[in-house]
Amino acid sequence: MLMIVSGCGQNNKQPEKKEGLHITTTFYPIYIATLNVVDGVDGVEVEQIASNHTGCMHDYQLKPKDVVAMKEADLLVANGAGMEQFIEDTLKENDIDCIYLTDAHGLIKNEEHEEEHEHEEEEGHQHEEGEYNPHGFMNLSYYQKEVEYLAQELGKKDPENKEKYEENAKNYIEKVEEIKKEMEETFSQENTSKKIIILHDAFFYFAEEFNLEVVDSLEVESDSGLSAKQIQELINRTKASKAQMILAEKQYSSQVADTISKATDCEVYILDSCVTGEDDKDSYLNAMKSNLEMFKKALAK
Numbered sequence: 165m166l167m168i169v170s171g172c173g174q175n176n177k178q179p180e181k182k183e184g185l186h187i188t189t190t191f192y193p194i195y196i197a198t199l200n201v202v203d204g205v206d207g208v209e210v211e212q213i214a215s216n217h218t219g220c221m222h223d224y225q226l227k228p229k230d231v232v233a234m235k236e237a238d239l240l241v242a243n244g245a246g247m248e249q250f251i252e253d254t255l256k257e258n259d260i261d262c263i264y265l266t267d268a269h270g271l272i273k274n275e276e277h278e279e280e281h282e283h284e285e286e287e288g289h290q291h292e293e294g295e296y297n298p299h300g301f302m303n304l305s306y307y308q309k310e311v312e313y314l315a316q317e318l319g320k321k322d323p324e325n326k327e328k329y330e331e332n333a334k335n336y337i338e339k340v341e342e343i344k345k346e347m348e349e350t351f352s353q354e355n356t357s358k359k360i361i362i363l364h365d366a367f368f369y370f371a372e373e374f375n376l377e378v379v380d381s382l383e384v385e386s387d388s389g390l391s392a393k394q395i396q397e398l399i400n401r402t403k404a405s406k407a408q409m410i411l412a413e414k415q416y417s418s419q420v421a422d423t424i425s426k427a428t429d430c431e432v433y434i435l436d437s438c439v440t441g442e443d444d445k446d447s448y449l450n451a452m453k454s455n456l457e458m459f460k461k462a463l464a465k
Contacts, residue, residue: 184208185322188237190248191221193301193438194265198241199445200336201315205325213251217440219415224250234260239321241314245271245298261321268313269306271296272368299366301438303373304344304452308337343452347374350460358463361407361430363421366437370455379405382424390420399427409462411435433462 184207189195195212202208213230214221221243231254234240240255242248244264255262274297300306315333319326351374359379360371371378382398398420402410407430412421414436421432435458436451444450 185318185325186236186238187211187318188213188233188240190214190240190242190251191218191224192216192440193448194241194243196438196441196445196448197265197301197307197311197314201311201318201329201332203332203445205322205328205332208322208325216443219440221247221250221439224248226250226254234258237261239263239318241265243298243301245296245300246294247298263314263317265310265314266298266300268309269300269303271298271300272372273297274365297365297368299369299437301369301448302366303369304340304347305373306369307448308340308344311337311340339449340452343449343456347452347456347459350456350463351375353463358409359405359407360409360411361402361405362411364411364413364416364437366413366439367411367435370435379407395420395423399424402428402430409433413437415440431462431465433458 185202185205187198187202187208187210189198189210189212191212191214195210195216198210202210211233213226213233214224218224234251234254235258238261240251240260240262242251242262242264244266247266251262254260274294301310311333315329318329322329357377359377361380361382362368362371362378363382365381368378368381370376380401382401402424407428410421410425410430410432412418412432412434414434418432418434424430425432435455438448438451441447441451
């Protein structure tokens, strides 16, 4: 009888919670930032919902394993500003500790891209999808603020390692600063002014930070679905803008951009939007260095 009772007690025993800090991130640039802030801290586990090569988050659908990962996480780290609409229902239905990195800085309003690029400076407030441009990480200064904010939040969650998170953030921010200063120097030189057309709204943040003149945004993310008439309209807009450069995104085909270029003599340059890449904590730095070298070549012409 004692053996039977003892056996039942063991079967009903609740599993112990894993030691350490379990962090779930939503997608690639958030994952990379988090890897840098927790680097070398024992007992911290970081995973991401979307894979390294997912790219666009607007059409992402949560899988059952994603919901489990969100529920089991000690902290969910997201971009915010409407980027990850796919997590909102799960957040409403469950008690999940979530932070949004775009709470660390202002945002560009989508409807004012071609006008004043006004900002929403109020922090700690999430916005509906489409109201604001969510790609703040493409502005290096904003990205630095996101990293600092992430370290602060992790320190609250895990006070024992607070100093290590802050130290990691400081070191990483300094590396970003080196690239930013070189970019500022590159764009401040004489005869580097170019009129630019962008094919993805992520580049508005990059252009704004370095005072690049964006004369139009064609918002072309896919070659499919564009008729000959639509492409001709894009060509006409490019000619009318008198643009000298088209910035296309590495993560998408440049077929449409190349077609426009041939018809207008407006050269195409490929920019990395940092939303996909290898499982390497230096990938954001490497992407921005690549973008810098691309601009050096383009501006030298």
